[in-house]
Amino acid sequence: MERLKVNLCGLEMDNPIIPASGTFGYGYEFAELYDINMLGTFSFKGTTKDPRFGNPTPRIAECTAGMINAVGLQNPGVEKVISEELPKLAKCFDKKVMANVSGFSIEDYAYTCEKLDKCDQVGWLEVNISCPNVHGGGMSFGTSPEAAAEVVRAVKAVTTKPVIVKLSPNVTDIVAIAKACEEAGADGLSLINTLMGMRIDLKTKKPIIANKMGGFSGPAIFPVAVRMVYQVAQAVNIPIVGMGGVSSAEDVIELMLAGATAVQVGAANLVDPYICRDIINDLPRVMDKYGINSLSEIIGGVK
């Protein structure tokens, strides 16, 4: 359907809907449920240079209108992602995928991105400098404009595909970091990653999550996402992938009005595995309701 199409960093997408990294595995689990080729694309599980088990369990805690996770970037490592996960994905997904990358040093990011950049299946690189669940890496690059820019420059130097930098909301001034990434050559930005959160079990008086704290996501954080996408959109000239608690076609349109070119859906996939399919199917109805002819026309259209 023409009216749902958007262009993200030079690549056309049938619609703006992208399941977010960490909520959609490497795609094939969901392909058992519906034809995932109907998605705009999806962002695969955060991949690092070396295999990782991640954090001890429990890794999940429920919250009002959301959840906290502290998975800690469990993944088989970039070599296995390329040799095992991508071939499996090729059997059920014909489109370009968004490759989500994390690291613990500038060299890690560059190494992993360079490898994935060479894969035909990869359309975009999403560089996660905002994982709140690992020590000595992830978010530490996303909380300083200088460190963020350094990662972007290192990745851009060894890649050819669009580089989208995933930003943390756990900062004083997200606009400064967004601008630093843009100046360093980022082709796009995605935001927001999870907010740092914590829950305590009243019976045991211990944190519910083994890692104590984790990333808070779900509908509760949607207003924070709208605000930050809006603030960043006012300040940069590169496309924004908006995310944070999106659970309906109405949310997608709201985030696009705030300035998002495409929209990721995260936690909602875990409680309703068909949510992305349903949102895509529902978009034309909601667009009609609000007199929207084409989604690409409403990007940043907030008055």
Next chain:
Amino acid sequence: MRQLLFEIKENKPLTKDIMEMVLAGDTSDITRPGQFVNIKLDGLYLRRPISICDAEEGKLTLIYKVVGKGTEQMRDMTEGNLDILSSLGNGYDTSISGEKPLLIGGGVGVPPLYMLAKELRKEGKEVSVILGFNTKDEIFYEEEFKALGCNVYVTTVDGSYGMKGFVTEAMKEIDYTHFFTCGPEPMLKAVWNASKTSGQLSFEERMGCGFGACMGCSCKTLTGFKRICKDGPIMMKEEILWKD
């Protein structure tokens, strides 16, 4: 896995905090005992994973313990529909049970063994079952297992009914070819230590999705990292790597 609506037909207490809920709906996806369903409840963000006690054509039986907000909400339901992801997890493999399987359940770990016992009896196996509880008031399903033609042993920690002690006391007396167990982790470990044959153990963990997407319930095993919801909840005795 499918997302389905099930209609609540019955919801009654078996003990002070153990409830039995009978639902009507499409159970055709449930292929093995030991699988579970994930239930959406009003006002709660995450689904609640509950093990399947029994599945017949059009009829699903769940037994759950009231432990928190989700199960309290379930306890108070008398009618209506439940949004359920069915069926999840690998389930028990009955093909390697041998002729004399032993089933060991502890507390709210007992329910999934009911459908397992039923399957094994259907296959003509001589089934022994140990049901372990803390005290007499907590006992449920003893008669149901007996009605299937199983040799049933009940243990209570305080000795108020059946054999006094843990399930491992009863294990000493039974001749078996393979074991299947479900219960609290310390019990699983004790059974694992006491067992003389190969066996299958059902594990529990806080889950995000329940179908393998989020990596929320991963564990380390001797055969690699596994997701308890998708690659489990049943693990083979030989692959288990205990946390401590």
